Amino acid sequence: MKLRIAIQKSGRLNEDSLDILKNCGVSIDNGKDQLKASARNFPMEVFYLRNGDIPQYLKDGVVDIAIIGENVLFEKGEGITVAEKLGFSKCKVSMAIPKGKQYTSFKDFEGKRIATSYPNTVNKFLEQNGINADIHLINGSVEIAPNIGLADAICDIVSSGSTLFKNNLKEVEVLLKSEAVLAVSPKIDNERKVILDKLLFRIQSVLKARQSKYVLMNVPNNSLDTILNILPGMRSPTVLPLAEEGWSSVHTVINKDTFWEVIDELKQAGAEGILVCPIEKMVL
Numbered sequence: 656m657k658l659r660i661a662i663q664k665s666g667r668l669n670e671d672s673l674d675i676l677k678n679c680g681v682s683i684d685n686g687k688d689q690l691k692a693s694a695r696n697f698p699m700e701v702f703y704l705r706n707g708d709i710p711q712y713l714k715d716g717v718v719d720i721a722i723i724g725e726n727v728l729f730e731k732g733e734g735i736t737v738a739e740k741l742g743f744s745k746c747k748v749s750m751a752i753p754k755g756k757q758y759t760s761f762k763d764f765e766g767k768r769i770a771t772s773y774p775n776t777v778n779k780f781l782e783q784n785g786i787n788a789d790i791h792l793i794n795g796s797v798e799i800a801p802n803i804g805l806a807d808a809i810c811d812i813v814s815s816g817s818t819l820f821k822n823n824l825k826e827v828e829v830l831l832k833s834e835a836v837l838a839v840s841p842k843i844d845n846e847r848k849v850i851l852d853k854l855l856f857r858i859q860s861v862l863k864a865r866q867s868k869y870v871l872m873n874v875p876n877n878s879l880d881t882i883l884n885i886l887p888g889m890r891s892p893t894v895l896p897l898a899e900e901g902w903s904s905v906h907t908v909i910n911k912d913t914f915w916e917v918i919d920e921l922k923q924a925g926a927e928g929i930l931v932c933p934i935e936k937m938v939l
């Protein structure tokens with residue numbers, strides 16, 4: 656029995672998806688043009704598919720799980736559940752209009768032509784706000800539509816905003832925020848759920864580790880109390896005596912979001928020789 660996972664064949668999600676599986680200790684025999692591969696050391700088969708096709712495969716139960724953008728699930732993923740957010744490929748799905756046009760509220764979309772690759776997402780937005788507008792379905796390069804007179808507005812993915820900027824557009828409504836997720840088929844069977852739980856445990860250990868740094872520092876013993884008060888730590892920091900009398904080595908784990916503030920405080924409190932190391936896995 657094998658767990659069947661779909662990942663994007665090529666595109667923005669492919670590399671990070673393979674990377675997270677590798678970090679989970681799953682080795683995949685990876686021929687570049689293969690559409691299907693087996694994991695060597697985990698009961699799993701990998702299917703390389705188009706991101707946009709993956710929801711249907713999950714619904715049909717042809718694959719059990721997938722790494723996919725949340726935005727695609729919002730567009731066509733009814734019944735599919737999210738087991739874990741994976742923290743990469745963060746983006747928004749937004750409405751944008753030409754820079755020179757005025758925008759006061761969503762009512763401005765009334766009667767307008769909107770180009771998008773996400774028709775259901777736009778429809779939901781229009782319905783919720785009681786707006787009537789024409790949707791033009793385009794599969795790529797959506798941002799060009801207003802410039803060639805095909806539409807008055809667009810709805811597409813925005814990340815840095817540079818594609819909007821280059822096409823003389825401005826973001827006026829954010830419809831949703833998205834990141835890559837581990838999605839689960841409504842048809843997954845109990846045997847495969849057991850394998851999924853194993854994989855999920857590993858993924859969570861990898862994600863927690865990515866959030867954290869292992870920090871070591873030298874501390875004069877008379878500053879130890881102050882320093883230990885600053886440190887968050889998993890349980891409690893490790894304190895070891897240094898060969899030099901009156902000094903200790905302190906080891907702990909710090910969340911990467913609060914990292915720089917904590918380091919500044921530690922320095923001020925007398926910590927020296929601070930080393931910061933990545934953590935590969937974190938099992939709590």
Ligand SMILES: Nc1ncnc2c1ncn2[C@@H]1O[C@H](COP(=O)(O)OP(=O)(O)OP(=O)(O)O)[C@@H](O)[C@H]1O
Nearest residue numbers: 666667668705706707724725726744745746812814
């Ligand atoms: N500029 C971006 N920044 C961050 N994430 C993005 C960006 N563009 C797309 N994404 C995310 O990555 C996913 C895959 O995008 P990509 O452009 O590689 O594939 P696609 O053209 O949507 O799909 P397909 O595999 O069907 O061709 C999107 O669904 C979205 O979640």
Ligand SMILES: O=P(O)(O)OC[C@H]1O[C@H](OP(=O)(O)OP(=O)(O)O)[C@H](O)[C@@H]1O
Nearest residue numbers: 795796811812813814815816817818819
């Ligand atoms: O805000 P930005 O950082 O500029 O990113 C947004 C752009 O990225 C995506 O396109 P992509 O490069 O994936 O090309 P595609 O249309 O071929 O999928 C998306 O469709 C936007 O056009």
Ligand SMILES: [Mg+2]
Nearest residue numbers: 666667795812
């Ligand atoms: Mg794209």
